[in-house]
Amino acid sequence: MATYNLNINGKNLQVDVDPNTPMLWVLRDHLDMVGTKFGCGIAQCGACTIHLDGNAVRSCQLPVSAVTDAQITTIEGLSEKGDHPVQKAWIEHDVPQCGYCQAGQMMTAAALLKSNPSPSDEEIENAMNGNICRCGTYTRIKAAVKTASQNQ
Amino acid sequence: MTTVNTKLNRRSFLKVSALAGGGMVLSFSWLAGCKPSSEEELLAMPKEWFELNSYIKIGDNGRITIFSPNPEFGSNIKTSMPMMVAEELDVDWKNVIVEQADFYPERFDRQFTGGSQGIRQGWKPLRTAGATAKAMLVAASAQTWNVPASEITASNGQLSHAGSGKKAGYGEMASLAATLEVPEEVTLKEIKDFKIIGNSKKNVDGQKIVTGQPMYALDKKVEGMKYAAIVQPPAFGMRLKSFDKSSISGMPGILDAFEINVFKEDYARNFFDTTTFPDKIAIVGNSTWEVMQAKKSLKAEWEKAPDTTFPMAGRGGQANNVTIPGGLENTSSHKTKMAEYIQKPGNVLRKDGDPEGAFKKAHKVLERTYTAPFLAHNTMEPMNCFADVKGDKAEIYGPTQAPDFISGTISQAIGIPKENIQINLARMGGGFGRRAYSHHLVEAAIISQKIQAPVSLVYTREDDMAAGVYRPTYSATYRAALDENNNLLALHVKAGGIPESPIHANRFPAGAIDNYLAEGWDLPSNITIGAFRAPRSNFIAGAEQSFLDELAEEIGKDPIEFRLELLKRAETNPVGENNDYVPSRYAGVLELVREKSNWNTPKANVSRGVSAYFCHNSYVAEVVDTVIKDNQPYVESVYAAVDCGVVVNPDAAANMGEGAIVDGIGNAFFGEMAFENGAPTKTNFDKYRMIRHKEAPKKIEVHFVENNEDPTGLGEPLFPPVFAAVANSLYKATGKRYYEQPFAPQLEMQNLRM
C-alpha cells in the first residue's frame, strides 16, 4: 500500500492502494467514479478509456504508480454540465444502445478532436478502432464524431 | 377503434397501497436521473404523486411518471414501452419521467426481455394501461364538474368540457381519479390519431449515459460492501476436486474463499437453468483488483466430470432427467462427427409430395453444405451482480433479461422464499440472449449470504467468455433437383448441430416447392448453449439464402426475381399446411429493398448480394454492397427493408437494425469459438475477433414497410439475413462461394487482407 495524490477532473484526490492497482479500479472502487467501464482488462476493448494529460489511455493497463502528477480526465469530468460537443453529438445522433462502451468511445473521440479538430473518415476509424461496441453502433459513432467536429 | 377489456391484464391495475405490506419497495431514482434540460419549459417536480395503475403515477402539477416494465439491455424499450403508455394516456412526452420498474410479478406481466417480444406483447396491455388511466381522469372531471363523461375531451395532459368551458390539467384530477373504479372497458386510439407512437423520441437515459452516471449493476456500491470473483473449471467436462485456501490467504485485501453450489441436490432445474459450472470457488476481498490478483494465485485441483444426470422441470410441471455427457471435446472431432451425420438419415420434420422420386428423376442435382462454429455472446459488460442477503430477506441488483426464470433458482440456493427476494433490474451492458441465463445472480446471493455482507461479484472477461451458454455449432446440407429445363423439382434440407438442430421446417421455402423434405439431427455435448440473437435462424437463414442464391444462378434467374416467383407460388397455391409466414409480406420486403438499393443499377466497382428472412414475426430483406480496396474486402453499404408492423420509435428502431447488421457482418467474417480438450481456445478480445470501427459498413439504410399491422419483433430479425447477403456479395467480388463461417480465414487463403 502507498498513498497517491492524484489530479482527477481538476480536483486533488488521495488514495491509499497497492502501487500496481490499475487506474480503472482506483476510479471505480476507491473513488466511486464508475463512469469508466471494465470490459476486458487487457487493453483490447477501450471501455476503460480516460485522458492522461489529454491523451486517450486504457486505464485498465495504467498502474496508479505510473500516473505521478499527470492530469486525469474521466467521463464524469469531460464537461461540467454534460455539454461537451462530443456529448451533445452523441445525444443528437441517439448513439447508445446498451451504452456500456460509450464512455470509452466518447473519451477516445474527445481526445482525437483535441489533437485533430477535423479528422477524415479514415482518421476517425483509425483513432476509434481500439474501442469495441458489441451493440454495433459504429455508424452512429462516426456520424456523431463528425457532428462534434463541426460544432466544437 | 379497438375496444379492449381491461380484465385481461387486471394485475396491472392493482393499487400499490394494497401491496404495501408485502415488503416490496419501489425505488424511485428520478431525482437523480431525469434532470429536465434547461432549454425546454418543463414542469417542476410535484409535491405529491397519485398512482393510477402499475404503470402510471401522476403528480399534483401534471408531471407524469411511467414505469417501464421490462429489463433494458440496449434495445431501447425503456423509451418505446413508455411511449405506448403515454400515447393512450395522451400526455406531452416532455413531461414524462420514465422509471425502470423493479421485478414485481404481482404488478407486471412478462418482465422478460428476449425473443423480440417486448413491443409485440406490450402493444395492447401498455396502451390499455394508458387508456384506462385517461378514462379515470375523465371520470374524475365528470364527477367534479357534474357533466357527462362523454362530453369531456382529454388531450395532451389537459381535460376540458366544451359546453361549460371548464378546463383542468391531469394533475388537478389525479387525486380523485386514483380513488375511482377501474373501468371495465376502454377504447384505444386509431393509428391515424397517434401523436407519440411513430415519432422518434430520444433514449430517456441518453444524458445519463453520456455523462457516465451509475446505471449498471457493477456501478452499485453500499456501505460495507465486499468484492467477489469466481474461479471456475478450466474446461467443459471438468469439475472442482479441491482447492487450497492457504494459497491465497494472507494476500492483500483477501477475506475468504469458499466453494459455492448453485443447485441443491434435488432441485428440478427449469429450461433457463443453463449454467456450465454449477460448482465453483468464490474469492471475497476488499477490492476488485485484489480478488482478481488472488484468482491468479489460487491453487485448485480439477477432475474430469462423469456423465451427469439431473432432473429438469418439463412444461407440465413434471420433472424429466437430463444427462450431460462427460469427456473433453475438441472442435476437430466435432467437425468429423458432424460430417458423418450429413451422410446419415435424419429425423423427418416435414415432407411434401415425393421428394425421393423427384431426386431420382432429376436431370441435375445441386448439393451444398454450410457450417458455422459456436459463438460467444461477449456482452460488453461481463457477468456481474450485487447482492445483499440479510436474515430471511434478499436484495439482488443484477443484469438479467429474465428475472422470473431465476427467482426460483435463487430461492432454492439460499433457502429464502421468492416473496422475500427483491430483484431490481439493472440496465444491462448488452444481452443478446446470454442474460436469459442469470446464474451470476444466484452466485452473488450465495456469496452475500455466506459472508453476511453486501457483495459485488464480477467475472473477468476470461471467466465470461469461457463460461459457455454459446450459440451452438451447426451444419446444413441443401439439395435441389432440377429437370433438363432447369425447373426446380424438389428441395431437400438436412440440418443439425451440437447439441440442437437449427431447422424451422415450416418456414420458406417450404410451401413454395411441390416436393420438399426437411430433416434434422443433433449430437449431445457438454458444451452449454443458449439463446443467441435469433436462435437457429441466425444460422439457417445464412445457409438457406446462400443456397437459393446459388440455385438462382444455376437456373439463370435474378436472385430477387427467383425468390419472388417462389413466394408467388406460396401465396397463390401453397404446398402443404402450417406454412408459418405470409408470402405477400415476405415479397413486400424484397420489393422494397430492390427499390431502395437500386438493385438493377448498382454503383460501379461494388459487388452486391441479397438475402431475406422471416423470424420473430417480422420480415426482412437486405442488400449488402462489398468493395475490395487495396486487396481488402469491406462492406460499403447495407440496405435493409423491414416489415415489423407499426414502428413505435423509428430512429431507435433504425439504430437497433443497424446494430443487428453490424453484428451479423462481424460474426460472418470473424465470429468463432473453438475447443481443445474441452477448453475454449479464446478467452479475451486479443484472440476472439470482434467487428471494430474499420470493418463496420460506411453506410446502413434501414427502411420500414408502412402498414397498420400490430408491431412484431425487431431486435433479432435483421440479424439472420446478413450472413447470406455478405456471402452472396463476396461471391460477386471474388468468384468464390463461402460455405464455412467465419469467412475471414477463407478470404485470407485467397490472399485478401482481413
Ligand code: FES
Ligand atoms: S477494459 Fe481496458 S481496454 Fe478493455
Ligand code: FES
Ligand atoms: S452501446 Fe452496447 S457496447 Fe456499445
